[in-house]
Amino acid sequence: MRLRRVNPIKEILRPLGQLLIFVIGSAVIISAFVLLLALLLRPTRTDIDIFQVSLILLPQVLIDGITLGFMYAIIAMGYTMVYGVLEFINFAHGEFVMFGAFAGVELLIWLNAQGVLRTSEMWLALLWLVLAVLLGMSVGGALAVSAERFAYRPLRGTPRLVPLIAAIGVSFLLQDTMRFLQSAINGDFYRTFPEFGPFAQRLTLFSLSIDERPINIAVQYKAILLISFAIIMLVALNYLVNATRLGKAIRSVAQDQRTASLMGIDVNRIIALTFLIGGAMGGAAGVLWTFRFTRADPYMGFIPGLKAFTAAVLGGIGSIVGAMLGGMVLGLLESFAASYFSIFSRGAFGAEYKDIFAFGILILVLIFRPQGLLGGKTTQKA
Amino acid sequence: MSTQIAPTHRFRQLFRGPLGVLLTLAYIGAITALLILEPRSLLWRLLLFTALALIYFIPQRPAVKVILSVLLLAIVVPTVGLRNPFLLEIGFQVAVFATLALGLNVVVGFAGLLDLGYIAFFAVGAYLWAFFGSQQLWHLNDPPGTFSIYPTFPLAAWWFWIFIPLAILAATATGILLGFPVLRLRGDYLAIVTLGFGEVIRVLANNLDKPINLTNGPQGITPIQRPPLPPFLTSPEVLATLSGWAGRPIGLNDVYGFFFYFMGLIVLIVTIIIARRLEHSKLGRSWTAIREDDVAAVAMGVPLRRTKLTAFAIGAAFSGAMGVLYASNRTFVSPETFSLTASISILVMVILGGLGSIPGVVLGAAVVTLLNIDILQTLSLLLSSLRQGNEVIPLLGVPWKNLPTQLDPARYQRFVFGLLLIFMMIFRPEGMVPAERARLELHESEEEFSPEVKLEGDAMPEEQPVD
Numbered sequence: 001m002r003l004r005r006v007n008p009i010k011e012i013l014r015p016l017g018q019l020l021i022f023v024i025g026s027a028v029i030i031s032a033f034v035l036l037l038a039l040l041l042r043p044t045r046t047d048i049d050i051f052q053v054s055l056i057l058l059p060q061v062l063i064d065g066i067t068l069g070f071m072y073a074i075i076a077m078g079y080t081m082v083y084g085v086l087e088f089i090n091f092a093h094g095e096f097v098m099f100g101a102f103a104g105v106e107l108l109i110w111l112n113a114q115g116v117l118r119t120s121e122m123w124l125a126l127l128w129l130v131l132a133v134l135l136g137m138s139v140g141g142a143l144a145v146s147a148e149r150f151a152y153r154p155l156r157g158t159p160r161l162v163p164l165i166a167a168i169g170v171s172f173l174l175q176d177t178m179r180f181l182q183s184a185i186n187g188d189f190y191r192t193f194p195e196f197g198p199f200a201q202r203l204t205l206f207s208l209s210i211d212e213r214p215i216n217i218a219v220q221y222k223a224i225l226l227i228s229f230a231i232i233m234l235v236a237l238n239y240l241v242n243a244t245r246l247g248k249a250i251r252s253v254a255q256d257q258r259t260a261s262l263m264g265i266d267v268n269r270i271i272a273l274t275f276l277i278g279g280a281m282g283g284a285a286g287v288l289w290t291f292r293f294t295r296a297d298p299y300m301g302f303i304p305g306l307k308a309f310t311a312a313v314l315g316g317i318g319s320i321v322g323a324m325l326g327g328m329v330l331g332l333l334e335s336f337a338a339s340y341f342s343i344f345s346r347g348a349f350g351a352e353y354k355d356i357f358a359f360g361i362l363i364l365v366l367i368f369r370p371q372g373l374l375g376g377k378t379t380q381k382a
Numbered sequence: 383m384s385t386q387i388a389p390t391h392r393f394r395q396l397f398r399g400p401l402g403v404l405l406t407l408a409y410i411g412a413i414t415a416l417l418i419l420e421p422r423s424l425l426w427r428l429l430l431f432t433a434l435a436l437i438y439f440i441p442q443r444p445a446v447k448v449i450l451s452v453l454l455l456a457i458v459v460p461t462v463g464l465r466n467p468f469l470l471e472i473g474f475q476v477a478v479f480a481t482l483a484l485g486l487n488v489v490v491g492f493a494g495l496l497d498l499g500y501i502a503f504f505a506v507g508a509y510l511w512a513f514f515g516s517q518q519l520w521h522l523n524d525p526p527g528t529f530s531i532y533p534t535f536p537l538a539a540w541w542f543w544i545f546i547p548l549a550i551l552a553a554t555a556t557g558i559l560l561g562f563p564v565l566r567l568r569g570d571y572l573a574i575v576t577l578g579f580g581e582v583i584r585v586l587a588n589n590l591d592k593p594i595n596l597t598n599g600p601q602g603i604t605p606i607q608r609p610p611l612p613p614f615l616t617s618p619e620v621l622a623t624l625s626g627w628a629g630r631p632i633g634l635n636d637v638y639g640f641f642f643y644f645m646g647l648i649v650l651i652v653t654i655i656i657a658r659r660l661e662h663s664k665l666g667r668s669w670t671a672i673r674e675d676d677v678a679a680v681a682m683g684v685p686l687r688r689t690k691l692t693a694f695a696i697g698a699a700f701s702g703a704m705g706v707l708y709a710s711n712r713t714f715v716s717p718e719t720f721s722l723t724a725s726i727s728i729l730v731m732v733i734l735g736g737l738g739s740i741p742g743v744v745l746g747a748a749v750v751t752l753l754n755i756d757i758l759q760t761l762s763l764l765l766s767s768l769r770q771g772n773e774v775i776p777l778l779g780v781p782w783k784n785l786p787t788q789l790d791p792a793r794y795q796r797f798v799f800g801l802l803l804i805f806m807m808i809f810r811p812e813g814m815v816p817a818e819r820a821r822l823e824l825h826e827s828e829e830e831f832s833p834e835v836k837l838e839g840d841a842m843p844e845e846q847p848v849d
Contacts, residue, residue, distance in 0.1 A: 089570050154808050161496055162807050164573060165733060168498070168726060169803025176797030183788035302722075306581070309574060348593035356585055359578035366571055367563040 006243040015238040018321055019231060022328045023069075027062055030332050034058075034340055041344065053343060059217045061339045062332070067223050067292065069331025070230035074285040075308035076315070076323035077237055078144070078278030084254040084318040085274045088152070091167040093282055094305020095174035096144050100136035100283025101296045102178060105191045107132050117196035125197025126225070133229065133287045140283020143174070144275040153268070171302070179298040190297035193290045199225065226288055233281060234324055240277070241320060250274055254318070303355065307334070310362040316372025325373055334358055397440035406440060406450060409433055414458050421466035424760045430459070430469075431748055438741060455647060460640060464628035467636055470643040474711060475755055477646030478704050480747035481653045483731040484740065485700025488657065490729070491738035491817070492666060493693035494673030495565070496573040499580025500728055503698040505587060505720040506556050507549035507705020512603040512715040513596065515542065526591040526599035535607055542609040546706050553702020554695045561694040566687055580725050587717040602716025606709050608638055615641070642711050649707065650744075653700065657740050660696070669693055670819070723795055727754060730799045733806050736813025745815055754795065761791040 038054040078093045111117050111128060119125055151170050155163040182189045202218040209215065241247035252260040253270045261267045289304065290296045307330060315326025338351040365372065397405055410433050416426045437450045455473075463470040482504065489497045513519065519536045564575045591599035614620065615637055624632040660666050668689045671679035680686050709715045727750055735746025768782040775782055806813065 087570075089574060151804050151808070158807075158811065159494075160569060161490070161494060161737075162811055164496055164570065165729070166804050166807040168729075169800045169807065171800070172723075172726065172796040173800030173804060176794050176800065180789070180794065180797065183786050187786040187788065189788055303581070306574070306578060310578075313571075313574075350589075352585060352589045356582050359575075359582050362578055363563060363575060366567055366575065370567050370571070 008239070008243055011239050011243040012235055015235050015321070015324075016231070019234065019324060019328075022325045023066055026069075026325075026329045026332050027066065030065075030329075030336055031058060031062065034336055037344065047346075048343075050343065054340065056215060057339055057343075059215075061335050063219055063223050064339075065332035065335030066328070067226050067331070068335055069328035070227055070234075071285055071289055071292070071327075072304070072308045072311045072331050073324045073327030074230055074233055074281050074288070075304060076312040076327050077234070077320065078282045079305075079309050080312040080315075080317055080320060080323040081241075081250070081274050081278045083312070085250065085271055086152075086156075088163055089167065089309065090152075090275075090278075091164070091305075092147055092170035092174060093144075093278065093308075094301030094303075095171050095178075096140040096147075096279045096282040096301070097286040097289065097305060098178060098296070098298060098301030099143050099174065099286070100140035100279075101286030101290045101300065102182070102191065103139035103283065104132035104136035104287030105193055105290050105296045107135050108194050108196070109191065112194040112196065117194060119196070120198055122198055122221075125199065128196070129199075129225070129291070133284050136283040136287035137280040138283070140286065141276045141280035144279020144282070145272050147174075148272055148275040153271075175298045175302070182298065190295055193294045193296065199291075222292065226292060229284070229288060233284060237277065237281065238320060246270075246273065307355075307358045310358050310365075313362060313372055314365050316374040319372070319374055322372050322374035329373075330358060330361065333361065394439065394441055397436075397442070402440055402442060403446060403450070406433075406436060409436065410450075410454055410458060414462060417462045417469075418465060421462065421469075424756065427469065427472070427756065428752065430454075430462075431752065434748075435745060438745075456644075460643070463639065463643065464624065464632075465630075467639045470639040472752065472756060474639075474642045474646040476748045476751045477643075477650040478708055478711075479728065479731065479751045480650050480744045481646075482701055482704050482728050483735070483743045483747040484653050484657045485697045485704075486728050487732050487738065487740070487743045488660065488669075488700070489693050489697035490732055491736075491743070492661065492673070493669040493690060494569070495690060495694060496569055497576045497694070497697065498573050498722075498729070499576035499578070499583070499725055500697065500701060501720045501722075501725040502576075502580045502583040503553040503557060503701035504705040504708070504724075505583050505715075505717075506553045507702035508709040508715045508719070509587060509597060509603075509705070510549050510552055510702075511542065511545045511706040511709045512606050514545065515539075515607045515710065516603050516605060518596070518598060518603050521598070522594050522596070524595055526595060526601055537607075539607040539610045542607065542706070542710055546703050549702040549706045550699045553698040553705070556702075557695040557698030558691060561691050565690045565694065577722070577725075580720070580722055584717050584720050587720065597717075600717060602714055602718075604714040606713045606715065608710045608713060609641075611637060611641060642707075645707070649704075654740060654744070661738075661740070665689070665692060723799070726799055726803075727795065730802055732813075734802060734814060736816045737811075738819065739813060739815050739817035742813045742815030742817070746813065753798065758792045758795065758798075765789075765791065 035051070035054060035058075038051045042049070042051050075093070075097055078096065079090060082088060082090045082093070108117065108128065117125070117128060147170050151166050152163055155166055179189045182191065199222040200220060202220050203224065204216050204218045207214055207216045239247075241250060249260070249265045249270050250273070252263065252265060253267055253274075257267050260270075285304075286296075286301065289300070308327065311326035311330040312323045313326070314330060315322030315324065317323075334354050334357060337357040338354045341353055342348075342350045396402065413426060413429045413433055416423070417430060420426060433454055434451065437447055437454065440447070442450075459469060459473055463473070482500070486497060486500050489495050489500070514537050515535070517532050517535055520532060560575070560579055561572075564572050587597045588600055590596040597603065611634075616634065621632050621637070624636075668679065668684045671682065671684050672686060672689055676686055679689075728747075731746040731750045732743050733746070734742075734749060735744065736742030765782075765785070769785060769787075771782065773782055774780065775785075
């Protein structure tokens with residue numbers, strides 16, 4: 001732990017710089033690898049010019065990957081903070097994401113039914129979206145705190161397996177609770193994000209031409225919004241943990257609970273707050289996730305949760321910066337795998353294998369670098 | 383705690399001595415009569431299973447218990463099964479899942495490694511026999527869903543017996559390959575990696591219909607061959623005699639019902655014996671040692687990684703063998719069977735019964751399997767029949783008809799499992815029939831209670847409650 005005075009400006013700029021490096025660095029490395037592979041495979045393919053196809057796809061794949069990466073990074077915060085403090089994998093974190101998503105979507109559907117969403121003004125639409133994200137955050141946070149209070153706290157100090165199994169129970173219970181609620185109220189168990197605002201419009205950055213074919217490099221406002229939301233949240237979290245009294249308390253509890261409590265820190269309160277922060281990030285990520293993929297269903301949180309955990313392990317679990325890097329790398333890799341697998345394998349393997357890809361990475365990381373890309377101390381052997 | 387246990391004790395005392403045996407026999411007889419009168423009643427079916435639990439709990443000599451169990455399982459159940467084959471089906475499924483749960487118990491209960499993708503090894507075994515025991519070998523280049531027109535199979539049905547050891551080998555190899563990199567890390571990682579592995583296997587089963595059609599995709603593989611029956615069972619005379627007893631025509635499918643029921647029983651008994659031997663072997667004690675304190679175990683010379691890997695591989699082997707049996711019983715496999723819910727349901731069996739406790743795990747498997755394939759289904763049927771009528775839900779005032787079809791109890795397995803896991807972990811982490819060691823460990827701060835001491839204590843005046 002660093003016992004220095006913090007400079008607030010620096011604490012905001014540092015994570016911004018780190019994020020920029022992570023995004024550009026992993027994007028460049030992965031793109032270069034794919035393009036090189038395409039170049040090498042070019043002579044073997046007579047059906048299409050694989051290099052050109054790859055190049056045309058690249059901008060969209062990069063934007064998708066970065067968006068996905070940011071979402072993984074936000075979800076991974078919940079895992080990594082809870083792991084940092086309790087050394088406990090909260091399997092139910094994906095369900096906090098799902099509940100947040102439903103809260104946001106339900107709010108927007110209700111607003112839509114009232115007719116207030118029929119606007120083409122960007123700022124107004126943005127306001128409603130922010131409102132939905134805030135609601136998602138509060139629901140996710142509240143749920144995380146209650147799960148901690150009623151399911152995890154009674155089990156603190158028991159053998160390691162016990163809270164882990166209870167967490168799986170919480171995850172399953174929450175999934176079917178939401179399914180029950182949705183089925184009883186709406187008759188079906190999934191909801192669709194309402195279309196509103198000018199988010200689907202594209203902002204053309206620049207255009208260029210490859211072999212006389214013009215390519216517009218354009219970004220949806222949606223993607224820009226998602227990325228900005230994510231950056232704001234990650235920077236805020238980083239500030240909270242590194243530059244405030246509360247953050248200092250969280251870090252001290254993560255280091256040594258008993259000593260922290262001797263120093264006058266209410267350990268139970270700090271653990272609950274850690275869950276609150278993680279759950280709120282998850283809830284927000286849920287709303288953003290449905291904003292991006294339009295569908296909210298009770299089982300939506302599970303696989304993203306698993307992948308966000310992979311991202312946290314990839315970056316070094318327990319480390320916030322690591323989770324950001326891990327999320328980015330995983331999001332980009334997944335997006336690249338989903339798009340290029342089928343081109344490179346002549347359609348034999350498609351985007352279905354992107355999940356396998358993520359778990360393959362998890363296993364490889366665990367074999368070769370179990371402490372993660374940036375991790376150092378939290379992962380102990382056996 | 384002792385105030386809660388005392389009534390159960392008085393109840394147990396009822397079944398002492400020859401009178402107890404008679405009482406148990408009367409209970410079994412009554413249920414048999416009820417089941418023969420009303421073969422489709424869920425309640426009598428459940429009571430039949432309580433009879434087995436009763437036999438386990440009564441204070442009788444092991445020999446008496448064995449005779450009673452044989453009477454129940456080898457005579458009563460098949461007799462009633464003649465009238466209602468569903469009972470044999472339940473019996474078979476309970477046996478298969480109990481065997482699976484005993485395998486998982488080796489991993490989670492004995493060695494303390496949390497495996498959340500246990501069903502993946504089951505899938506390995508099931509798909510192995512599904513691929514070679516069906517005509518899939520001839521459809522490698524056909525699109526999924528091609529209807530088979532060939533009358534014969536590439537492998538004869540008796541290869542089933544060869545594929546059980548092959549599946550054990552394949553599942554063990556998979557387990558070692560997966561466990562080797564992960565088992566040197568702390569247990570949490572194993573949980574998440576096995577969880578991921580379970581998903582990987584499911585995704586593979588779903589998508590390996592191209593470029594080569596290995597698994598036939600989401601439609602699954604069918605028909606899969608069943609093992610050949612001994613000829614004396616399939617002769618027309620035997621079938622005619624059985625039909626006479628049953629009061630309904632008995633076909634080849636019914637004979638297979640009996641065959642699989644008895645095979646399930648035999649497999650389960652063999653598994654229980656193996657699990658018991660393992661528990662008390664040197665290996666079993668090493669598992670306990672690493673589960674309790676791996677640092678101390680290493681200091682005592684227990685090879686950590688190899689011991690963990692053995693547990694993981696043995697669990698996988700159980701699962702793989704059951705996969706072959708299950709695939710041939712269903713004559714059909716599809717990726718749906720191997721979902722995460724299935725993995726967790728086996729975990730629930732182990733947790734519910736008691737981590738590390740063999741009788742507990744079998745009991746847990748019976749309860750969860752009944753819940754899965756019988757109780758929830760019956761509730762669903764009941765609900766859908768209510769939906770046909772015009773009645774109104776009491777208290778809510780909403781007609782049953784307006785209830786959304788999504789509210790089907792059979793779809794809420796995860797709810798039940800989740801609730802069970804949380805409640806078991808908070809209130810009774812040692813399970814319904816705790817292993818001796820777990821009971822002592824988890825309640826070391828509470829007042830010790832041992833039935834033997836209590837029995838002697840009954841005679842002593844100072845032990846009597848003063849009320």
